[in-house]
Amino acid sequence: MIELKDVVYCRLGTADLAGAEWFATNILGLEVSERRRGAIYFKSDERAHTLCYFEGDPADQVTAFELGRGEDLQTAAATLEALGHHVHYGTREECEARLVREFIRFRDPTGNSIEFVVRPETTGRRYHGTRDAGITGFSHVGLCTTDAARDEAFWTSVCNARVSDRIGDAPLMRLGTIHHSIALFPFHKAGIQHINHQVGGTDDIQRSFHFVSDNQVKITFGPGQHPTSSAEFLYFTGPDGMTFEYSTGVCEIHDEPLWRDRQFHFEPKGFCKWGSAPRIAAFDNAKGGDGQG
Ligand SMILES: [Fe+2]
Structure with missing residues (x-):
C-alpha cells in the first residue's frame, strides 16, 4: 500500500x-x-x-x-x-x-x-496574496478518468485513498481527514479537471463571485453548496481553460472505521444544495458524470 x-x-x-x-x-x-x-x-x-x-x-x-x-x-x-x-x-x-x-x-x-x-519544502511563512481572496490553502484536485471504477481501484487499492462519497460514478476520495483530496471525473482523456483552494468563509465566496464576474472571468458553477462535503463553492475558468475552485467549510471525517461512503445521484442540481448547475462545456459529453467535487 x-x-x-x-x-x-x-x-x-x-x-x-x-x-x-x-x-x-x-x-x-x-x-x-x-x-x-x-x-x-x-x-x-x-x-x-x-x-x-x-x-x-x-x-x-x-x-x-x-x-x-x-x-x-x-x-x-x-x-x-x-x-x-x-x-x-x-x-x-x-x-x-x-x-x-x-x-x-x-x-x-x-x-x-x-x-x-x-520532503517538499515549506517556508514556515504565511501566504500573503496580492488581492484579498481569503485563501487559506491549496486543498484538492479533480482528475479526469476514462474508467472511474478502474481508477478508483488504483487510488484505493494501490494507494491509501478512501472513498468518502460518489456522485454518479465519480468518487470523492480522502487521504487524511478532509472529505476529499482527490476526485475522479469521467471524461474521454486525461487531465486535471479542477484545482481547489480553500478560502476563509462564505464572505470570501460571495466577494470573489462579484470580483471574478466584474473582471469578465467566466464563472462555470456557483456560488453554491455541495451536498457531499457541505463545502460552499465557486468555480471559474483560468488560463488554458483550467477550472479553479474556491471552497469553504469542507467537512472532515474523523470516525474513519464507521464512515460509509454515500451515493449521490448524478444530475446537475444534485451537485448543489442551492440550485446552481455546472456549466462546463468540456464535460457535456462525459459518460457517466460531469460533476464537480
Ligand atoms: Fe472541488
Missing part, C-alpha cells in the same frame, strides 16, 4: 507565462514565491509553493502527492513498476525545480501525470 499524506502541488504548462502570472496573482489571488527561467512558482499557504506555471504545452499537467520517507518512495516505485507503470526517477535538477528532496513520476491508469514526492 502506497501511503499518500496529501496533495502538494500542481504543475501546469502554458504558452503564455505572463498571462498565467497575471491571472494567478490578480484574479486567483496567489503569491509569487519565486521566478526562474521559464517558470513561476506560487504560494497559497505556508508551503514553499503549491502551483507552478512553466513554459510548455498546456496539456502537460502534473499533480503531486507527498509520501512519508525516502524508503517509501523506493517501495512505491517498486509497486508501480510491478504493476507495469513506467516510473521516472527525478534527477537532482528536477528535484530542485520542484523544491523536493526526491520524487518519482508515472502515469495513472487514465494517463494523468502524477508525481510522488518526499
Whole structure:
C-alpha cells in the first residue's frame, strides 16, 4: 500500500507565462514565491509553493502527492513498476525545480501525470496574496478518468485513498481527514479537471463571485453548496481553460472505521444544495458524470 499524506502541488504548462502570472496573482489571488527561467512558482499557504506555471504545452499537467520517507518512495516505485507503470526517477535538477528532496513520476491508469514526492519544502511563512481572496490553502484536485471504477481501484487499492462519497460514478476520495483530496471525473482523456483552494468563509465566496464576474472571468458553477462535503463553492475558468475552485467549510471525517461512503445521484442540481448547475462545456459529453467535487 502506497501511503499518500496529501496533495502538494500542481504543475501546469502554458504558452503564455505572463498571462498565467497575471491571472494567478490578480484574479486567483496567489503569491509569487519565486521566478526562474521559464517558470513561476506560487504560494497559497505556508508551503514553499503549491502551483507552478512553466513554459510548455498546456496539456502537460502534473499533480503531486507527498509520501512519508525516502524508503517509501523506493517501495512505491517498486509497486508501480510491478504493476507495469513506467516510473521516472527525478534527477537532482528536477528535484530542485520542484523544491523536493526526491520524487518519482508515472502515469495513472487514465494517463494523468502524477508525481510522488518526499520532503517538499515549506517556508514556515504565511501566504500573503496580492488581492484579498481569503485563501487559506491549496486543498484538492479533480482528475479526469476514462474508467472511474478502474481508477478508483488504483487510488484505493494501490494507494491509501478512501472513498468518502460518489456522485454518479465519480468518487470523492480522502487521504487524511478532509472529505476529499482527490476526485475522479469521467471524461474521454486525461487531465486535471479542477484545482481547489480553500478560502476563509462564505464572505470570501460571495466577494470573489462579484470580483471574478466584474473582471469578465467566466464563472462555470456557483456560488453554491455541495451536498457531499457541505463545502460552499465557486468555480471559474483560468488560463488554458483550467477550472479553479474556491471552497469553504469542507467537512472532515474523523470516525474513519464507521464512515460509509454515500451515493449521490448524478444530475446537475444534485451537485448543489442551492440550485446552481455546472456549466462546463468540456464535460457535456462525459459518460457517466460531469460533476464537480
Ligand atoms: Fe472541488
